[in-house]
Amino acid sequence: MAGISVQKHSESKSESVAADVAAKYKGYAAAEVARELANAARILKDKDAMERIVQCLSADEVVRAVGKYEGYTAVEVVRGLANAAWNLKDKDVMEKIAQTVGRYEGGAAVEVARGLEHVARDLKDKNAVEMIAQVVGRYEGYAAVEVARCLASAAINLMDKDAVEKIAQCLSSDEVIRIVGRYDGEAVVVVVLGLAEAAQILKDNDAMERIAQVVGRYEGKVAAGVVRGLAEAAWILKDAAMITRYMNMLDTVNGMGMIDKMDTKQGVAIVKEGLDTLVTGRKQLYACLAYVNSNCRLPKPTAENMGSYQSVANDFVSREYGITVPLSLDHIGLLFSLDADISRRAIEFINASSVQNERVYTINGGMHAAGFESDAEKTPEEKKRLAIIAIVGSKDPQRFEEAQKYIGAVVGYKTANAAFTAFNGTCKKEHPGLKADVIKLFNEGDYDGAFAVLRKTGIEAISDVTYAAEGVRSLGPAALGSRKIYAYETKNPLEYDSRVLLVCTCINGIYAEKGMLNYCKDQNVILVAYSFGGQACASAICYVEGTTFLVDSVEGRERIRNDAFFGVVRKDIEERARLHGADTIIFSKDAGNKTPNEFLKFLRREGAAEGSVKMVLNTESYLEARRRSVNGYLIGT
DSSP: OHHHHHHHHHHHHHHHHHHHHHTTSOHHHHHHHHHHHHHHHHHHOOHHHHHHHHHHHHOHHHHHHHTTOOHHHHHHHHHHHHHHHHHHOOHHHHHHHHHHHTTSOHHHHHHHHHHHHHHHHHHOOHHHHHHHHHHHTTSOHHHHHHHHHHHHHHHHHHOOHHHHHHHHHHHTOHHHHHHHTTOOHHHHHHHHHHHHHHHHHHOOHHHHHHHHHHHTTSOHHHHHHHHHHHHHHHHHHOOHHHHHHHHHHHHHTTTTTHHHHOOHHHHHHHHHTTOGGGOSSHHHHHHHHHHHHTTTOSOOOOTTTGGGHHHHHHHHHHHHHOOOSOOOHHHHHHHHHSOHHHHHHHHHHHHHOOEEEEEEEEEETTTEEEEEEEOTTOOHHHHHHHHHHHHHOOSSHHHHHHHHHHHHHHHOHHHHHHHHHHIIIIIHHHOTTHHHHHHHHHHTTOHHHHHHHHHTTOOHHHHHHHHHHTTOOOOOTTTTOTTEEEEEEEOOGGGOOHHHHOOTTSTTSTTTIIIIIHHHHOTTEEEEEEEETTEEEEEEEEEEETTEEEEEEEEEOGGGOSHHHHHHHHHHHHHHHHHTTOSEEEEESOOOSHHHHHHHHHHHHTTOEEEEEEEOOOOSSOOOSOSEEEEEEEEEO
C-alpha cells in the first residue's frame, strides 16, 4: 500500500509541475505542453531527466516563440520543440532552437520545428544541433524549411554527427545562402534539395560555393534543372576536385544554352576523360560531346586537332555512316546518341536535306520584328564563292564588301573578320604558297577543293566560314549578333532536337518514327527552324493543303516565350505562307505543349480572329490539329 501511496504522490507532483509550466502558454499550446509533459513523466520515470525537460519548456525564449502561433500551428510547433527537448534536455540549446523556429510563420515554422526535432533525435548532440539550428535560421521562408528537412534527412541516414556538421557548414556559406535567396516557390525547393544532396556527397565548402555560383546564373525552372544535374554529377564523381572541374567547364560555356544539350552523364564523361581542359567555348564542348557520344569511336580530341576536329569528325561519319553532306559537331554528337534504327533511317533524309527560304530578322529595340534580309536567291555555289572571297579578300572592294556582309550575317561579323585576318596574317607567313593554291582553285570553279585546302589550316574561324556556306548551323555564340533571328526551312532531322525544342516528335524524341521521319517523307509538311545568336531555339511544324497553310505548333523552351520572339515568328510564317502559295494561315488551337499555347495567347492578344477551316490532312505524319475541321486563329496572307 505504501508503494502505491508514493506512486500516487509522485504522479500528483508531476501533474502539478506540468500544470505550472503549461500555465505559461495559452490556448492549444498550453494543452499540448501539458500533454507532452504528462507523457514524458509516464514514460521516463526519471526525476533528473524530467526536471531538464521542464526547464527546456519553461524557458522564456521557448514560451515567447510558441506565443507567436495559434491553433494547429501552435500545437505542431510545441510537439516539435517538446520532442527536441526530450532528446537534448538542454535549456540553452532549446532556446536557440526556439529562436530559429520563431523566425518563421505558419507552416514554415511547423516544418522547421519538425526538421530540428529529427536532427535532435538522431544526433543527440547539443553542440551539433545548436550549430544546425543556426544554419537553418540564416535562410528565409521555405528555403529554411527545405534546409531543415535536408539536414534532418542527413541525420537520419548518416547517424554521424561530424558528417552532418560538415553538410551544415556547406549550407551555411554566405555565397550559398545569397544564391538560394534568389529563388522562390517550387524553384527554391528544388535548388535547396539539389545543393543539400551535393553537400551530403562532397562535404566541401569550396566545391559547394562553385556549385551555387553555377546554379545562380539561371532562373526558375532552368536553375532547378541545373541543380538536379549538378547533384547527380556529384553523386557520380564523389570527388570535390573533379566536381569543381565540372563546374569550371559549365562556367566556361555559360550563356550558350549548353545546359539543354549536355546531360550530366555526358558532362561527367568529358571530365573523366580529361577533356574538360580543352573546352574554351561551345564548339570545343560540342567536339568533346561528339567524342563521348560515339563511345570513343571518333578520334580523341586534342589541343592539336581541336581546330580541325569538325573535319576529322565529318570524315569519320562519311566513312562509317555514308553521310554525304557536312554536319556540325552538334549534329554529329546528336547522330551518335540516336537509337540505331532511327539513326539508320535518318541518314537518307540527312543526305537529301537542303536549306531553303532563309530569312534573317532584326529585333528592333527588343520588341518587334523590324525587317528581314533574304539570301534565298543565292545558289549553293554562290554561297561558297562569297565565303572564299570573305576569307581571302578581293582586288574589287565591292565584291569583298558583298562577301563580308553576307558571311557576317550568317556566322557573325567577328568570325568573318577573324577568318580574313588569320588567312592574310598567320597563314600567309606559315604557308607562303597557300593563297596562290586557293586562288587557283577558286578561278577554276573548284570551290570544294578550295574549302578543303582552307580547312587544313586548322583555324577555327576559317572552318566556320566554310561550313556556314555549306549550310551547317550552330556555328558560334556570336552568329548573327544579339538581335538577329535566323529562320529557314530544312528537313535535315538533326536540326530538330528534343532537348532544345521539348517536342517528343523530334528525331531524338519518343515519337520520332511517326513524327520526324514521317515529316521528312511528306512533301506537304514544312519544317521551319529558328536560331538566335547561333543557337537553335525554336521550330514551327507546318502543313500545306491547297491554299491553306496550317501551323500545327510553334515549339521551343521557356526562353522564347515572349512577345518579341513570337512577333518574329508570326511575321516569318506570313512570309512563308505566301511563298508556298497560301492565302489563309490557320494556327491550330489543339497544340499540347506549353510554348505553342503561349504562342496562341500571343495571337489572341494581337487580335487574331478565331475560326475553323476544312482540311483533309491526308498524311501519316503526327499532327495535333483535328482532321476534317481545324480550329484555330486565322490570318490572311
